[in-house]
Amino acid sequence: MRCVAQFEVGYTGYLDHELRVSGPLPGFAREPAQLIAAYRAMTSARAFDRKAINLQRTGQLGTFASCLGEEAIAIAVGLAMRPEDVLLPMYRHHGAYLSRGVRMAELLAYWGGDERGMDFQSVREDFAVAVPIATQATHAVGVGYAFKYRNEPRVAVCVLGDGATSKGDFYEAINAAGVWELPVVFVVANNLWAISVPRPLQSRAQTLAQKAVAAGFEGEQVDGNDYIAVRDRLDQALERARSGQGPSLIEALTYRMGDHTTADDSRRYRSAEEVEAWRRRDPLDRLRSYLLQSGAWTEADDEALQAECQEEADQAAQIYLERPPQSPTSMFDYLYERLPRAYAEQRKALAGPSDD
Amino acid sequence: MRCVAQFEVGYTGYLDHELRVSGPLPGFAREPAQLIAAYRAMTSARAFDRKAINLQRTGQLGTFASCLGEEAIAIAVGLAMRPEDVLLPMYRHHGAYLSRGVRMAELLAYWGGDERGMDFQSVREDFAVAVPIATQATHAVGVGYAFKYRNEPRVAVCVLGDGATSKGDFYEAINAAGVWELPVVFVVANNLWAISVPRPLQSRAQTLAQKAVAAGFEGEQVDGNDYIAVRDRLDQALERARSGQGPSLIEALTYRMGDHTTADDSRRYRSAEEVEAWRRRDPLDRLRSYLLQSGAWTEADDEALQAECQEEADQAAQIYLERPPQSPTSMFDYLYERLPRAYAEQRKALAGPSDD
């Protein structure tokens, strides 16, 4: 047998959980201000997460998917993208939206069961949360095609979970992005679990990054709990996409530290030891310790930041809770641009005699 | 970046179109009887093909998909499999069915628009022709799972086209076959075209074999017009599957020498030169020339074989044409094991006052 093709999957990590640094750091990571900004965003995202879970526990929010432990990915995605880029998110990485300017109260509205939450006021071309797994991947192909067709230096960033990589949609999307060399970056947040299904039951592939081989472009792994690594590799991938060099796939290795959602109890299917081991790799702790150690950040700074973030989340919750509800008839008002007369009577029946 | 995984795709060809032989031939290829048997089967399949096109041209058959040029793959699949294995075919490789014992008249019935054609009398667990592209791939997972579950040393062989490798079904299937290490062999007959869409527009992957990397098992390429190579690699893959070593993916490089189907005119989208270049690589010519050259076969043998195969196909056509038609009510008789009474009236209406 003659060898006709060869492939490699690379792995990047700069700062590990014992604060060991490998290799020369990328430029941005040598500017404390940049790392502090990222750390702030991660801290804020975590405060949001905590608040949301609290609201859910007290019956003031619907089922919520926590991002706990995956903030480095979420924030790296949000900060690496330009405002004019388009995010095609899954449901978990709230921090990506937040760091792109979506307001906490907007996200709470969505998770509280109010459609207005996805009518956010910034980054208005970003996609809404995709609940059906991997369905957003082919949307990213369309978005990327639109950018390329209009000759715009913009990038579509599609975030998926490890479970999502088992679905045909994911594959059809990466394959097409390869064919047309589209400006799309696929980010797989491999948190080792898809609800109760562990990563080895999703695929026998040693890495999820190598799925890109099937689509004819490169895939790579990155330490998903190392903000510096994720951000660095994303910067490169976005730059390649923006300059016409086509799609990338980045598998970010991380861990879902919380339950799948507030409706899940992960103790049913995984061990406390495993969770504990990953707690030591917490991406926030890692970045904080590094900043503290570097002297650019102090315990006092940190306390202030925590309070500030808590306050921000509290305020957002307040705004969310005080927002007047939508009228029931709103369910007809965004169905089509104009409500077809076939449904006018249904709308009227719903409105009742008093209403419009 | 640290390299964390590496992959290779191999290519096998023994006998090329200029009759150059590479490497020591596998055992079976050193037995003239075996090669002659294969050559007979290929010749018979081609005669069937010719007959079917003829019947279609004269209004006696429906749209037909010719296998012209791909007989080495079809026959290697058919002969490499054991009777107890299960074939999950696409619509093109009639020779695979034929060499497993399905009768020509049965296949003609199917292509003539008679469901009884898929109720063939041999290899009764083989799947029917799959028209919706790639949908048979996940069936193969189920069949392979059943074999493994029952501890049976049997193999499911799933044949697909190059176009089929773009579909999510294909990917979901190879991924699952990998996870459960199922006895499934995926054969991709890459004939360079999916109707009018050339191979490079299907995927940017340099090889289709490397799609297996995404599923965590090995993929390889083979010269699909070299019966010896296809058969050899299939033998190995089937043996691995049978002995519990899991799935394989074989990309067989070939060419669709005819139109996509009798409803297609391939001159609309590809050059005569390309077709001509591949005509010189015709798998039948190659094997015949090799056998003639080896002395195990003579021109007289060949003439006799051609006549014999023509006769066989003619007879099959006769049987097909003389078969009494099904009753219209048969459309109700295989819908469920027993026709629910909800549809009894419809059946009666269709039967008309005279009928049953």
Next chain:
Amino acid sequence: MPEMTLVGGVNAALAYEMAADDRVLVFGEDIGVNGGVFRATEGLQQRFGPARVIDTPLAEGLIAGMAVGLAAQGLRPVAEIQFMGFSYPTLDQLISHASRLRNRTRGRLTCPLVLRAPFGGGIHAPEHHSESTEALYAHIPGLRVVIPSSPARAYGLLLGAIRDPDPVVFLEPKRIYRLTKQEVADDGEAMPLDVCFVVRDGTDITLVTWGAMIHETLQAAEQLATKGISAEVIDVATLRPLDIETILESVAKTGRCVIIHEAPRSGGFGAEIAAVVAEHGLLNLLAPIARVTGYDTIMPLLKLEQHYLPSVERIMDTVYKTMEFA
């Protein structure tokens, strides 16, 4: 006799049949160690092992396709789709293969699979977790579409579905998974997959429904009784093939028919029932056939979902109008 919830009936039927028949395999997402997100498969993997109770990769098309392959091989696959809202990738396999395998091969290959999925709204779930698209499945010849609406029927109909020699889509009304308990004999007794169940006798009006709406419909019937209106309530249970006789008989008796379902009105399965009554029972009708349904809109997120779901009040209003019609 054990007391069971509806989801308990599902679990008991699965356990019974797995114990009785080793051809039965159960698979889907999170159905193994986790016992399913609604615990319908709880305890099965422990009891029957991971080769028979299989957590699949996250791919609904795969789940449906492998069920077809397993069924063709003579096994009895029972696949779970986590929510009906994620079942659409199975449609291709159901329409193109499961429903046709027997016909395509004139009986050589058959497809005795069961595809289970929870459906319906009202549990304050996220988007896509509240669908009622049973009409899509019920339009496919070659399938059976079965919807239990009590613990006993969950148990009996699911056993019937697993033993049925043809493919069955089994839709479970998740809103009432744990609403009531009922004594159900765990005796392996299957129920037929081609009959409607008259769950309340009445003489003035026929209320036809299925799934979780049985609950509101029975409540309405009770309240109507206090107003002197005697409502007969029919649980359709099997949408395909439809037992039109039971419905027509009832309408022949009452002369009035209201159909209640959660799904959007237009093209919902209520239309089929109305059409059948309009075709075969027209002369018996004393009033137009009315439908109380979900609206022709997207099922709203949780804040508004209660406005979408047909309520006892909406049912009663329509019944009054139908009764008053002259």
Next chain:
Amino acid sequence: MPEMTLVGGVNAALAYEMAADDRVLVFGEDIGVNGGVFRATEGLQQRFGPARVIDTPLAEGLIAGMAVGLAAQGLRPVAEIQFMGFSYPTLDQLISHASRLRNRTRGRLTCPLVLRAPFGGGIHAPEHHSESTEALYAHIPGLRVVIPSSPARAYGLLLGAIRDPDPVVFLEPKRIYRLTKQEVADDGEAMPLDVCFVVRDGTDITLVTWGAMIHETLQAAEQLATKGISAEVIDVATLRPLDIETILESVAKTGRCVIIHEAPRSGGFGAEIAAVVAEHGLLNLLAPIARVTGYDTIMPLLKLEQHYLPSVERIMDTVYKTMEFA
């Protein structure tokens, strides 16, 4: 005015709108160099280039999903699915996204896509090439489902579909793609997507149909005229949203209604029309509403397909029965 076939009308509408609006992209399998297996896109790639007329990889889920992405970006994607029988992998995207994008984001993102597919039987094609599953699409709130049945309506309705700000499933009756020619002004005039067309006036009975069955229905109407029965024929054209007024008005006039479609009867879209008439037009009915439809079976392979399709004779028989009803 140029003479056009129905497929010619499709081609002309695509060409017109691509020339007028560079947001329009056309894509699908074999639609570029090959011009589509039915030649609906013939000449477009030559004229507008491969960036706007795109041969996609073989993946219908991709085609639908990328259409959603393109549409959300303000383009006007017009996707072709080669045959309706291969459209099922698009259902997830249509149900879960295309139909919901506007609602989900309260109008922030919209989805002005068109998904075209030839449908229906009777062309002696292989398995899966003869489907009529329009009812599946017509049950989905947020979509429009449009079916032209003449060259002029193919042209006008397709222009309407491309310009519509919401997603449209556009199903083309392939059996009559080239059956008749008609003079059609290539003037870019769109037709509305919310009306039924009365294609023949009559007073005794209303025949409601769509797609290729228009042909048999009009033939039946003509033969009925010779027997003194004046049939009004309605081409539904847009199944969602349904123009019930036009149908109800006609039935109010004629008192009798027969619905004709190729799809299997149970849960077919004819049921919805019957249900609407039974709900709102009951008092006008002089006879039961009848349906002449494909059977509740798998569409047979070509040898038997003519027995499956509703024939002129079956339509006439049902009309006679309906007329004789007393």
